[in-house]
Amino acid sequence: MSDLLGIVGSVSTPSKTRAAIEISLQAAENEFDVNTEILHLAEYDLDIADGRKLDEYTGDTADALNLIINSSAFLIGTPVYRGSYSGALKNLFDLIPRGQWQSDEAPLEDRPIGLIATGATDHHYLSISHELEPIASFFGSHQVGSGVYVNSSQFDDHQVTDKEIIARLETLGKATIELSKAVDNAQYLSQLGPQF
Numbered sequence: 001m002s003d004l005l006g007i008v009g010s011v012s013t014p015s016k017t018r019a020a021i022e023i024s025l026q027a028a029e030n031e032f033d034v035n036t037e038i039l040h041l042a043e044y045d046l047d048i049a050d051g052r053k054l055d056e057y058t059g060d061t062a063d064a065l066n067l068i069i070n071s072s073a074f075l076i077g078t079p080v081y082r083g084s085y086s087g088a089l090k091n092l093f094d095l096i097p098r099g100q101w102q103s104d105e106a107p108l109e110d111r112p113i114g115l116i117a118t119g120a121t122d123h124h125y126l127s128i129s130h131e132l133e134p135i136a137s138f139f140g141s142h143q144v145g146s147g148v149y150v151n152s153s154q155f156d157d158h159q160v161t162d163k164e165i166i167a168r169l170e171t172l173g174k175a176t177i178e179l180s181k182a183v184d185n186a187q188y189l190s191q192l193g194p195q196f
């Protein structure tokens, strides 16, 4: 069981996206009594989603999906590829159940998701709101603020060096836990889910 799971939608190692997510996870751990885990797609040999039932997946795919199902808040980060999130992350989104067809499980429904994207330049900053937010909405998640976008000039040797971005990443990690607690204690926030 993870209080906060960082999902790294990059298959690269080292990964700038992972470095950014790790800052947010560490800040959440430092501020609150929570445990965090990381699911870096470079470390999982995932099946390509084909619509089968959740319990028919095995190996790394089952492990990754179990980790997601057993987590209560999420930081989802991606490298920007062609103005959007990575194909590897798209496959993971296709694998995650949504309470219909493949499984009754809906691990992202009514749970907080902090969004992070890393790109070469700032040109695709809006990929967070234009590409990631709609999928978070499709799952019926609660988005945490407007996320964090990091460009390559804010890294040195795959580590984030820009102090303002580090602070924003730290805030995102802490805010994701705050929202998670708020949802847990709320009467209505945990009941909206997707309409369809």
Ligand SMILES: Cc1cc2nc3c(=O)[nH]c(=O)nc-3n(C[C@H](O)[C@H](O)[C@H](O)COP(=O)(O)O)c2cc1C
Pocket: 010, 011, 012, 014, 015, 016, 017, 018, 078, 079, 080, 081, 082, 083, 084, 118, 119, 120, 121, 122, 123, 124, 152
């Ligand atoms: C196939 C591919 C497509 C990319 N497309 C974009 C893009 O459209 N916009 C952008 O800003 N950066 C683009 N990049 C750069 C990556 O988003 C950037 O280097 C990212 O920080 C890499 O993260 P990672 O180290 O976690 O994989 C692309 C990189 C690759 C490999």
